Amino acid sequence: MAAEETHHVAKTFMDHLPVLQVVIPLFAAPIIVFIGKRSLAWPIAFAASAAAFVISCILLIQVLDGGFISYHVGGWAPPLGIEYRIDAANALVLALISGIGTVVLPYAYESVKAEIPKKNHTLFYACFMLCFTGLLGMVATGDAFNVFVFLEISSLSTYVLVAQGANHNKRALTAAYDYLIMGTIGATFFIIGLAMLYMATGTLNMADLADRIADEGTNRTIRAAFAFIVVGMGLKVAIYPLHHWLPNAYTFAPSAVSVFLAATATKAAIYVLLRFMFSVFNPSFVFEEWTLYIVFIPFSLLAMFAASFVAVFQTNIKRMLAYSSIAQIGYMLLGIAMLNATGLSATLVHLVNHGVTKAALFMGVGAMMLYSGSAFFNNLNGLGRKMPLTGAAMVASGLSLIGVPGTAGFISKWVLVQAAFENGWWIIAIAIMLSSLLAVIYVWRMFEVLYLTAPDPQSTAKEAPLAMLVPMWVLAIACIWFGFDTELTLGSARVAADGLLAGSAGMAH
Amino acid sequence: MEQLIDWAFIVGHVNYWLFIVLMMTGLYVVVARGNLVKKIVGLNIFQVSVFMLYISIGKITGGTAPIFPVDLTGHIEPDPSIVYSNPLPHVLILTAIVVGIATTSLGLALIVRIREAYDTIEEEDILKIEREMTAEDNKEYGAAMGGRA
Numbered sequence: 001m002a003a004e005e006t007h008h009v010a011k012t013f014m015d016h017l018p019v020l021q022v023v024i025p026l027f028a029a030p031i032i033v034f035i036g037k038r039s040l041a042w043p044i045a046f047a048a049s050a051a052a053f054v055i056s057c058i059l060l061i062q063v064l065d066g067g068f069i070s071y072h073v074g075g076w077a078p079p080l081g082i083e084y085r086i087d088a089a090n091a092l093v094l095a096l097i098s099g100i101g102t103v104v105l106p107y108a109y110e111s112v113k114a115e116i117p118k119k120n121h122t123l124f125y126a127c128f129m130l131c132f133t134g135l136l137g138m139v140a141t142g143d144a145f146n147v148f149v150f151l152e153i154s155s156l157s158t159y160v161l162v163a164q165g166a167n168h169n170k171r172a173l174t175a176a177y178d179y180l181i182m183g184t185i186g187a188t189f190f191i192i193g194l195a196m197l198y199m200a201t202g203t204l205n206m207a208d209l210a211d212r213i214a215d216e217g218t219n220r221t222i223r224a225a226f227a228f229i230v231v232g233m234g235l236k237v238a239i240y241p242l243h244h245w246l247p248n249a250y251t252f253a254p255s256a257v258s259v260f261l262a263a264t265a266t267k268a269a270i271y272v273l274l275r276f277m278f279s280v281f282n283p284s285f286v287f288e289e290w291t292l293y294i295v296f297i298p299f300s301l302l303a304m305f306a307a308s309f310v311a312v313f314q315t316n317i318k319r320m321l322a323y324s325s326i327a328q329i330g331y332m333l334l335g336i337a338m339l340n341a342t343g344l345s346a347t348l349v350h351l352v353n354h355g356v357t358k359a360a361l362f363m364g365v366g367a368m369m370l371y372s373g374s375a376f377f378n379n380l381n382g383l384g385r386k387m388p389l390t391g392a393a394m395v396a397s398g399l400s401l402i403g404v405p406g407t408a409g410f411i412s413k414w415v416l417v418q419a420a421f422e423n424g425w426w427i428i429a430i431a432i433m434l435s436s437l438l439a440v441i442y443v444w445r446m447f448e449v450l451y452l453t454a455p456d457p458q459s460t461a462k463e464a465p466l467a468m469l470v471p472m473w474v475l476a477i478a479c480i481w482f483g484f485d486t487e488l489t490l491g492s493a494r495v496a497a498d499g500l501l502a503g504s505a506g507m508a509h
Numbered sequence: 510m511e512q513l514i515d516w517a518f519i520v521g522h523v524n525y526w527l528f529i530v531l532m533m534t535g536l537y538v539v540v541a542r543g544n545l546v547k548k549i550v551g552l553n554i555f556q557v558s559v560f561m562l563y564i565s566i567g568k569i570t571g572g573t574a575p576i577f578p579v580d581l582t583g584h585i586e587p588d589p590s591i592v593y594s595n596p597l598p599h600v601l602i603l604t605a606i607v608v609g610i611a612t613t614s615l616g617l618a619l620i621v622r623i624r625e626a627y628d629t630i631e632e633e634d635i636l637k638i639e640r641e642m643t644a645e646d647n648k649e650y651g652a653a654m655g656g657r658a
Contacts, residue, residue: 145601145604148605148608149604149608152608152611152612156608156611156612156615159615159619160615163619163622166622166626170626170627171639171642173619173622173623173626173627174623174627174635174639176619177545177616177619177620177623180612180615180616180619181539181548181552181616184552184556184612185536185539185552185555187608188555188556188559191559191563191605192532192559192562195559195562195563195566195598198566198598199566204601315646315647315650316646316650376646376649376650377650378649378650379650
């Protein structure tokens with residue numbers, strides 16, 4: 001869709017799609033609370049997230065040619081009004097978030113019944129919808145302060161969702177508290193950065209910010225703003241030294257929440273980081289001072305090795321997957337630090353592929369927890385044989401986590417290695433392969449426990465309920481599908497990477 | 510010779526000094542205090558410092574409240590000679606205050622639940638209980654690396 005065509009006042013239903021996908025789940029949350037019936041909470045939540053998914057798919061198709069859609073909230077034109085701006089980069093992330101949300105909900109139906117007290121179910125789905133809204137909003141919006149508002153909507157509801165695990169293990173409460181403290185510090189750093197940007201430029205619209213920063217050049221205020229924004233968002237992304245909240249939050253949250261968080265929360269934060277680095281501050285600003293090479297490469301390498309190494313020695317499979325997530329975030333940062341189109345598309349593709357892979361793995365663990373009661377390896381002995389379909393889905397997604405050819409994980413690592421060779425960084429390329437070997441070790445430990453140990457004779461485990469199996473297999477098949485058909489993921493990631501690398505020019509009106 | 514201390518600079522930037530002092534006080538309290546409620550108080554001070562930063566940057570020297578005079582017919586006639594303060598940062602901070610209240614109340618609610626589950630709100634005691642829980646897990650399931658604390 002050409003830019004000129006979209007700059008009119010929204011008239012038809014189709015014109016309202018960018019805001020509708022955020023507004024529908026936003027309204028679903030209070031509706032669920034006001035109706036207050038447990039039996040209606042789930043259908044409303046599912047309908048809202050399915051609607052958001054359909055909308056984000058339509059938007060993705062519209063912007064795949066490299067154009068963008070600009071929506072003016074309330075008819076107020078930017079830069080004064082709030083603008084929603086959909087281009088290939090955020091349409092891809094929106095599709096991931098709403099897709100995962102839609103797939104997680106059927107799974108959550110059974111899982112929540114087993115793990116959360118009945119009286120909390122209605123509020124759980126309301127909270128889930130708020131979290132969903134916040135993530136979609138912070139990705140869809142083109143207004144810097146709006147990002148903060150949606151970031152806090154999603155974060156606050158995430159703390160509540162993580163704390164719901166308290167029924168199972170009281171450590172969920174302290175995990176949620178730690179996350180609250182660190183998340184709030186991160187978000188507050190982010191608005192300090194925005195305050196400085198506003199002081200320097202007098203605007204909060206991202207496209208307008210980009211123009212003015214490009215005109216004015218850099219000064220100390222803008223540089224300080226950049227530092228605050230990167231550190232603040234880095235806390236949300238769980239960049240290696242700022243990752244302390246992540247393992248506990250993922251381990252002690254209810255299974256359905258772990259699935260959703262692992263696949264979406266850090267990914268939305270990475271998108272915001274990308275958007276600010278490349279679109280608001282332009283790439284030459286970010287890189288001419290060498291900050292990214294100095295900061296990002298060592299940290300991402302540390303994350304890839306240290307976090308994978310720690311993952312190898314875990315006794316709790318959820319904690320192992322959490323540390324593996326920190327390692328995978330390292331790959332995504334490495335892609336950003338390469339600063340070429342291939343590296344950026346590797347980041348975006350890995351964002352989607354890893355989201356799908358990790359969600360499938362957490363789903364498998366959650367299904368086994370129905371019978372084992374915990375996620376410790378010793379309690380999962382031989383469950384792969386007792387639950388063949390769940391086990392098979394975990395094998396498929398586990399292979400994708402390693403990056404075996406023919407799976408989604410291979411594609412993103414392949415593109416990342418290509419990007420490293422483009423820069424002539426063959427040492428980094430070797431590091432990527434070596435750290436994948438660490439992934440082989442911890443994924444193998446999982447296979448060993450699931451298949452090669454004798455099942456507990458007293459175990460009552462049987463195949464997971466259909467409502468859990470279907471979402472799990474949808475994602476497991478997606479892991480394999482995206483390993484062969486890269487048209488959708490890699491194709492849109494390349495368009496998005498080109499748009500981001502065009503810097504502020506990519507945001508021009 | 511240049512003055513050793515530029516008083517005009519220091520006094521002219523007094524709002525920034527206040528912001529920095531408050532921000533650092535808040536962050537220090539969050540890090541240094543073991544009591545969970547005191548951590549939330551520190552977090553609050555930290556957030557309020559940012560509100561102050563936003564509000565103070567909206568002030569324009571000699572500026573008055575940004576209310577346009579409206580005559581009886583409802584016709585707005587702004588007087589170009591009057592300087593108005595910038596209302597936008599104030600409006601933004603209204604949103605941030607709401608977020609701050611939500612964070613504080615959620616944090617305190619979590620502390621109530623933590624108190625029920627652990628019977629303490631001192632970080633050291635909680636860490637001790639959790640270390641024991643981890644040690645028990647390790648005895649049962651084998652040692653783990655990277656556990657809590």
